[in-house]
Structure formats: C-alpha cells, structure tokens
Amino acid sequence: MNAFDIRMKTGLFPEPPASYAACVQNALNMTGAQIKPKRRFSVAHIAIAAAAVAASLAVILLGAALRKGAPDVRPGSSVGTDLPPTPPVSGSLPLASMEPGWTGSTRIFSAVSQEGRFTEEDTDRYGKIILSFLRDCGESEPEELWILIVRSTLGLLPENDTGSYMSCVLVLAQSRFEAGDGPDLYCIQTHADGEVLWGTQDGSSGAHRVLGTVYGQQRWWVFGSNSDAFGTSLGHIKGGYLTGGEPGTDVEFSAFLSTDANREPFRNSKYFDRLFEYYLVTDGMADTTHLLNRSLLLVTEQSNYAYPIRDNVPELHVLTRADVELIHENNNNLRTHLDRSGETDVFNLTNVDADSSKAYADAVLDWLNRGGKEPEELWLCAAVRFAFPEQYPTDEAYLLCLYEFDGETGPELFLYKDGEILWQTAGYDPYFVNTVYDPVKKMNCAFGFSAAFDNGPLAMERGQLTLRGADVGTFADDSTRFYPERPLEELSGLLSGSKHKDAAREAFIHPYSKDFELVKCVFTTKDGREFSAPDGVKVLTVKSEPVF
C-alpha cells in the first residue's frame, strides 16, 4: 500500500459519533430487536418513569385543554422533591366559547429548505398542516408561522405495539411572538396528505433557554431557543450536547438560525428582529429513564452553559389528534346546561361589595354545576381584580373559593370574566402556598390559606413573597408584599352560620408576572412569629372545563 492509500485509509473518516450510535439503537428499538441497555436502573427510577407516564395518561383522559399558553407548571416546579414534575395540563378557554374565524391569511416563513432534504413546497405543506391542527385545537389564527427545523423520524403509533412503523417528520415551528412565547414541536405523519399526530402546546417562558422536553415517537426530544436575542451577550450557539449519561453516549446537535444566511428567509417577517437561535435534539433512546441524569450543554461563541434536563426544564404535554377530538366532544357535551337547585349557602369572606360577590358566587356555582356538582356551601374567600392598573376597568378577577370541606381539599382559584368562569385550578391539596400559571392572562398567581390559624389565634399581620427575576441567577431586589383579605376576628363572625366554620383560615391571592418565579413566602403573625414557605409550595394546574 502506497503512502496515498495509507492516507486515504487513515485520514478520511471519523469514528461514528455517539449520536449515530443512538440513531442505530433507536432504529433497533423500532424493530423491537434491540439489545437491552447495559445500564441498570433502580426500582426508584422505574417507579418514577411509570408515575410520569401514568400521570400523563391521567392528564390526557381528563380532557386537557388546548389553547396556546404556557405550560401550567413553571420551570423549577419540582421544588422540594426528586420526582419529575407532574405533566401539566395546558390551560385554555373552553373551546365552545372560541370561534376562531380563520381567514387563511397566515404567512408561512421557512428556513429549513436550506438543510437540503426539504423544499419550500414541503415546508409550506407542513405549515398548512400545522395551521389546520391549530385551528382544530381552537387556537386563534396566527399572523405568521415560522417553520424552523424539520427532521425525519420513524415511529410507532402510540397504540401500535406490533413493531410496525411509519414515516413522520418532526417540525419545530413558532406561531406566537409575544414576549415569553417559544417554539412548539409537532409530529406529522407524512403519508398521503399528512396529519399532525401530536403537538406540544407550549408557549413556555422565554426566560429559559431549554424550553421543553417531550416524549413522542418512542423517544425523548429536547428543544428550545437561546433566550437572549440574536447576537447578544451569549454569542451565537455553535452547538451542544446532551451529556451526563454513560461515557460515550453524549448526543451532539447543532443550533439553527445561527448564521446570517439562515436569518434571510425571515427578512420580511413582522417579527424579524425577534429572531432567536433554535435547536432540536433527540436522545435517541427509547428508555424513558435515560434522560434522568442528563443535562444539556450549549456551546456558544463565548462560553458553555449547562442545563439540567429534569430539574429546570418543563416536561411538556403531548396532545394527540385523539385528544383534540375528545376535547371537542367534551365541549359539545358541556353545552347541555343543567339546572341547579340553588340551595348552596354562600359565605362572602372578601372585601368586595355584595353585588360583586353575588355575581362571583353565581358564576362559580354555575361553573361547578355544569360539571354536575352543587356544593352545600361555597366560601368566597378572596377576590382580587387584576393588579395591573392598565387593565382597569375590567370585570376580570381571581376568586379563591372553598366548596369542599373534607379536610383534604384545599381552596381553588377561579378566573372570572364577564360573568363566567374561564378556568379553575385542580390542586385539591390544602397546601400552605399554591401557585398557578394563568394561561389567559399569562401571569403567575400565588394563593393559599394561612396555616397559622390551625395553630391557634395567630392572625396574620402581613405576608411577603420573594420572587426570582427573569434573568436566571439574579434575584429581584424588592420583595412583593401582600396582606390577608380579612382579619381573623371578622372571619369568625362571617362564618357563624357555616357548618364548617372551624375550617376557617386566612386567605390571600397575589398575581405576579410570569417572568418571575416564587422562591419564598413568609407570613408574620401579630405576635411576631414567622412562618415560611417554599416547603409548602405546590404548583397547580388549570382546568378549563368544569370539574366533574
């Protein structure tokens, strides 16, 4: 062999990268012929994965809401526990009240034809399929749709465990461009005219560079964007790795929209100046526990940033076509309005006037009744109109109500607007402090009852929330204060006719921007004692349908 031949043999090809090995493993997984991973998982890992899957299924069967909105669990929601966060239910307005009235005027922009496999015709078609899906989901018509990344994939139908497969594409697209909106991932079956098999209904906070993880098509996908605007402090993302697993199993990926050429297709977009860098990476392993110990390393021009996959990244909910149909069906059923007997005793513990409290109570009872529930008593514990002055005058209000008194069920928050309830929390636990992301107002809201009352006459004097700011790692200088709705002594009098008056506590609600995260909550009682969260903080989900 001459020198040239030797050079050919030694200098031409790299060793297959780890991501290629993952790709091969994934194909083997699809055939069902894979060799089981050598890695051993503990019973706890398996239990965690099973719990996550079970929770996902439960959430889907509850008829998850559909409209675009941030996931109801904010990043970091797994405070105080090693368990993965409960997959959130996307909050939404009832579909029945949404008549989108689409005109077909959405402008589709695409950068993916530059990758080689997919043409403008392909991406335009995918864009139209996604728009059709969004319309089916009750979304309002977006002004623009950006097709950002398209990847071929092969996968099993969710209900198909026979080993057969089908051809799909994963499309990362963005249709909302308000602050904090992020891209969504859609899986489209590519045969015939194609249809969306599932899509994430995301809109998660732009404050986090890793926007979401989702399990679909038998594998985990991680996707997101650089939260800093294009070309700012972080520098362009050059690429990244999913890392932290076994040696040699890192999965590498490259960023998109990281060159000027890639930006060009968006030149005529109304949102051109909001370009971000996007990425999409798959773990490639079917084992759902594989990502548990992994982190995402973004390599930028200036530095590297590592993000734990499980701790800070919301796991998004996947909505299937079947889910969409189920929710449509449920909403149709809900149009049948049941009459209620009107025997519920209403106790107004708030500072609002009698007319307002009656309107609020009527709306809540109407909402509960539509779900077939008529409580014996309803306590209107707290009511807060929106904290943002520019939104006045509005009829919108957060209402904190208690209507079940079994000792295990806590207060629920309702969003009231124009005589109707748009959603309620479904938290149930009487936790010290609850938080919820309001998908309608795009705000976070902390609420709860003071635990102090349980310990005797320790009436709350004031409380204080500490919020973490939008910039990761920095903290707001000023804490936000809130106060109990009513002094404890007054509550006792107001509840004198209640069968459950011993359950009285002091209530509070505090809305705050979605750019902030609640990290601490302190109550100070009149005798100077302090009680603090977040040990009791629990992030609740929103139900956009009456509770059955």
Add this chain to the structure above:
Amino acid sequence: MNKTRTDAWFAREIEAAEASMFRVAFAILRNRTDVEDATQSAILKAYDRLGTLADRKIFRTWLIRILKNECFDILRSRRPIIALDDCDPGYEMQVPDLDLNRAFDTLSPEERLTVTLFYFEGYKTAEIAKLTDVSEGTVRSRLSRARASMKSILTEKEQ
C-alpha cells in the same frame, strides 16, 4: 431460529456493522441528518425483509446494499440546495484530515461509495460490482478516477 433469537442475532449484527454503515452512508450523503435517516430506514427494511435473505453469512453485504439504495433514494429526492457553511458541523468537525475530506467531497457519490467500500470496508472489486450493480471494469475505473482526482487536488493544494 425463533423470533427472540433472531432479534438478538439481528441486533448484534447491526451493532457490529454500525461503523461500516456510517462510513458508507456518510460517503454518499455527506450530511448528518440524511445519514441518520438512511440508516434508520435501512435497518427497518432489513428487519422487515430478513425472511427473504437466503444465507445469513452475507448479511453484512446485503445490509450495505439496502443502505446504499436508501442513500441514493435520498440523494435523488434532494432538490437544488443552497450550500451553507457549517450548516451541519456535527460530523465534519471530527474529520481528521480536512484536506483529504474536501478532496473526497469533489467526487461523485458513486465514486465516494466505491472508494469507501474498497478502502475501508475491504471489499474486492468483484464484490463491489455486485453490491453496486455495475461491472467490475466500472468499479476499477471509478477507483482509478477517484484516486487520480483526489491526488490532483491534494498535490495542487500542497504545492
């Protein structure tokens, strides 16, 4: 052989062929995403058609042939594209000899495949001829042309 044993055998063979599959697909496609697509399709097709394979001793060659066909299918489906620098750095970044790699890029996909099968996979020209559905003479001329072309580019660059 029952299904369980067949599956285990298939998985072992695929894993043993992983590096070869990568080289063959990458030689033809030169694009990370396409390489992965082609590989996945080839594995799934091979699994589906395993029953049609008369002699398992030639599995590796049979698999490479399926992969080659998948790669050319993808190549044919490609439309004119705008070349992008560093569009897909994942694999290229690790290539040990960039000059050689760039010279290799100038070859036709058929020449790249032939060079890869000959130099890296150790196939003889007669075997390559069968695998690629061309005559042995064509294989030899492709090899010769490829060597000459690359030598010319590399010599020019090194001067």
